[in-house]
Amino acid sequence: MKTLKITIPEGFQVNDLNKETGEITFSPIPKSIKDRIKTFDDVLKENGITRKEFEKTCKDLPPHKIASNMIEEITKAVNEDWVADWYNHSQYKYIPYFICSASGGFSCDDFSHWNSYSSVGVRLCYKSSDLATHFGKLFTDIYKDFLTA
Secondary structure, three states: OOOOOOOOOOOEEEEEEOOOOOOEEEEEOOOOHHHHOOOHHHHHHHOOOOHHHHHHHOOOOOHHHHHHHHHHHHHHHHOOOOOOOOOOOOOOEEEEEEEEOOOOOEEEEEEEEEOOOOOOOHHHOEOOHHHHHHHHHHOHHHHHHHHHO
């Protein structure tokens, strides 16, 4: 068997490899992080982690700790290369804001932001209110496990 190395064109991803014909199809990588991430598996893919690798790190952890690990992965993927600067007091940092009612309701209402002098850790911050709101709503069940377990 001979090996052929193919370089994936910039801005594209492999869609399919037909092992019978050897045909490879490519598709453009969606530009927006909101287009690229729809599920937690998309988060893992964005971070270059397999589901098996992630589950190995969560072995024997309680549900709220697993959810915490998931939120850290989500935040890392969504923020792409942006890293919150704890010492930059003019840099806003955003988190999803949830409403928990006495009747058992739990929903993502909007976002909240704070300056870096807050006592809240920056590892779970988003770089924009839009991303905090969008991904808070998309992953509400994970945040619920994190906050209520």
